[in-house]
Amino acid sequence: MHNSLQKDIVTLNRRYLLLVKQMASAKHPLLCVSVPKFLAKKVNDMTLEEIDQLAEDMIAPCFYMNLDETTFNQMEAKIPGVHRKAYMTNVLVTRLQTDEQR
Numbered sequence: 001m002h003n004s005l006q007k008d009i010v011t012l013n014r015r016y017l018l019l020v021k022q023m024a025s026a027k028h029p030l031l032c033v034s035v036p037k038f039l040a041k042k043v044n045d046m047t048l049e050e051i052d053q054l055a056e057d058m059i060a061p062c063f064y065m066n067l068d069e070t071t072f073n074q075m076e077a078k079i080p081g082v083h084r085k086a087y088m089t090n091v092l093v094t095r096l097q098t099d100e101q102r
Contacts, residue, residue, distance in 0.1 A: 013062045014055035017043050021051065038069040042076070057084035060092060067091075 023031040024044035031040055043051065055062075057080055067075070071091055078084045 009058070009061055010055050013058045014052060016061075016063045017046075017051045017055055020044075021046070036069070039067070039072065042072065053080045054084075057081065057088070059085050059088045 020031075020035050020040055020043045022028075023035070024040040046054070054076070057075075075084055075087050075091070078087050
């Protein structure tokens with residue numbers, strides 16, 4: 001992937017995750033309609049370093065991926081870096097193939 005594009009994706013992911021953390025901490029009323037509850041809780045419990053690593057490992061904008069709790073937990077359990085990126089690539093490819101079959 002183009003290096004500049006990947007940097008933009010990481011920046012978007014980091015900002016999105018930090019916003020989710022901030023909204024969860026403030027118990028913002030719109031959080032429940034804009035972010036799955038499990039994700040808000042997970043992100044709120046993460047350190048800034050964990051959020052940064054997660055933002056790096058997501059290969060697409062995470063606010064678009066619509067991850068369910070099981071997928072997110074499996075991705076989070078992977079070793080940061082190449083293992084997470086490979087897992088997310090497989091998830092996205094599988095979704096694309098499923099969408100094409102519909």
